[in-house]
Amino acid sequence: MDNHFDVIVLGTGLTESITAAALSKAGFKVAHIDPNPYYGADQASLSLDELAQWEENHSATNHGELPPHARQYSVSLAPSVIPSIGPFISSLIASGVSRYGSFKLLGRVVIYDGGVLKDVPQSKDDIFQNKAMSLLEKRRVTRFLMFAAGEFENREELHGQENSPLLDFLQKTFLLSGATARAIAYALGYCYFPSETTLPALHRIRTYLKASGRYGSSSFLIGYYGGSGEIAQGFCRASAVSGGVYILGRPITSIASVEPGEPEHPVLTSDLPQFVVELDDFPDRLHCRCLISSTALLPGHLRTRADIIRPTILSCSSLRPFAMARCIAIIDGPITLSSDTEGSGMSEASDSSLLVFPPESLEGGSATSAVHVVTAGPGTMSAPSGKGILYISMPLPSNSDHSAETLLRPYLTTVLSLLQSEKQQKTLIRSTFYMQELVSCTPGTSDSFVGLLAVPSLSPHPTQGIDEAAIVAEATFRKAETCLNGERKELCSEGCEQIGFWPLLAEIEDSEGNDLQW
Structure with missing residues (x-):
């Protein structure tokens, strides 16, 4: 095979896969490599057979036997939901990858409060149909939502409060009750911790409020067949269609930088440093001018000399978790969460939902972290008929001495009890507990390699990741393009637009609603 490439991308996580697809569509020669035999890296979607093999290579604890038809399940290692408006939806449509996947509206968002589940109002109509709030509280919530949906950056209410905890801001500035403030902070702003600051959370809330009604009543979509891993594979397919070369299941044995023009490495005529990648049981060395890698796959001596991609994201949480405790539970029986909220306008049965446990909401649970539970079932093509999947995740602000099972078992027990009904009992078939380590990144040094780009771990946030x-x-695409093409001179006249992120699809009509498959 021809072993000279413009770009080598290491890791098939979602970020790396989007980048590889964009570079391939822009005409660059791309090799995409992953030591795993599957796509998606830490966000992979696996069958239960594949999950069992994955558990053998990771510090995971499992209980229960594999159920029959294990290959009919598609479980995600890092589940998430998709805001109906935002940069990801734009990339999904502009790249054409929406044609490779299917999506549906997320059924419900509910919060665990006082031992019961309560639907979280997502619109003005939901608020005034809700009988659990007083009229005065409804007016205060409506006033806040109107503030959060608008251009709040220069509003008097926010002045001097940008870095105060959101919970304090809601109660002091908008006079909301503690219960309502918790619901907004944890199930509309999706804060992880009580100390999270106001401004980033407001940016998230504004995005979700604008997303409501885009494709239906919910602000979120959920992907079929496990979600993020299936979507990453869709971007890999788009890269392959444009000429990208894929090599999976080959561990990386060596990554080295070489100076251009060395007789042993006559790669490409370029003034940039070049890189050589060697794979286990693979005959050819792979050469490139630009190397893009997840931080997890870069050796330490290269990680410190890489240009780590860290764009400013206004909605970024003020506190980033150290790790995530996760649980995947397979349930015998359909998953439909009951609610005590009458007249909420959101009583439709759905096997896809997002359940939020605020800190201190559960006896024996965490006092410092919000816990999220995503449910999926046959409606998302993730499980056979009559079965369901629970994904439970807890962010950890620092290293923990407790196992994932110790941390999450109380939540699994509670969710199972909430799912019980007189007509049909649900039983736990199998559960897997594991820790997802989030590789930390250190800023590049002054002698960093030009053309060596490191992609940080995907944010584990369930809605903004x-x-x-x-x-x-x-x-990452912009930096790689600059490395490969050099600093472009301004040859065009004033008003010339920058080359698009998806340049080969510039003539696609603006038909976002028709591109998504349902």
Whole structure:
């Protein structure tokens, strides 16, 4: 095979896959490599057979036997939901990758409050149909939502409060009750911790309020067949269609930088340093002018000399978790969460939902972290008929001495009890507990390699992580393009537009609603 490439991308996580697709569509010669035998890296979607093999190579604890038809399940290692408006949806449509996947509206968002589940109002109509709030509280919530949906940056209410905890801001500035403030902070702003600051959360809330009604009543979509891993594979397919070369299941044995013009490495006539990648049980050395890698796959001596892509993201949480404790539970029985909220306008049965446990909401649970539970079932093509999947995740602000099972078992027990009904009992078939380590990044040194780009771990945030992936991917594409083409001179006249992120699809009509498959 021809082993000379413009770009080598290491890792098939969502960010790397979006980047590879964009570079391939822009005409660059791309090789995309992953030591795993599957796409998606830490966001992969796996069958239960594949999950069992994955558990053998990771510090995971499982209980229960594999159920029959294990290959009919598609489980995600890092589940997320997709805001209906945002950079990821834009990339999904502009790239054409929406044709490779299918999506549906997320059924419900509910919060665990006082031992019961309550629907979270997502619109003005939902608020005034809700009988659990007083009229005065409804007016205060409506006033806040009108503030959050607008241009709040220069509003008097926010002045001097940008870095105060959101919970304090809601109660002091808008006089909301503690219960309502918690619902907004954790199930509309999706804060992880009580100390998260106001401005980033407001940016998230504004995005979700604008997304409501885009494709239906929910602000979020959920992907079929496991979500993020299936979507990453779609971007890999787009790269392959444009000429990208894929090599999976080959561990990386060596990554080295070489000076251009060395007789042993006559790669390309370029003034840039070049890189050589060697793979286990693979006959050819692979050469490139630009190397893009997840931080997890870069050796330490190269990680410190890489240009780490860190664009400013206004909706970024003020506190980033150290790790994520995760649980995947397979349930015998359909998953439909009951609610005590009458007249909420959101009583439709759905097996896809997002359940939020605020800090201190559960006896024996966490006092410092919000816990999210994503449910999926046959409606998302993730499980056979009559079965369901629970994804439970807890962000950890620092290293923990407790296992994932110790941290999450109380939440699994509670969710199972909430799912029980007189007509049909649900039983736990199998559960897997594991820690997802988030590789830390150190800023590049002054002698960093030109053309060596490191992509940080995908944000584990259940609602904004997928948008951050698209933002980081575009920033990585721009840097790689600059490395490969050099600093372009301003040859065009004033008003000339910058080359698009998806340049080969510039003539696509603006028909976003028709491109998504349902």
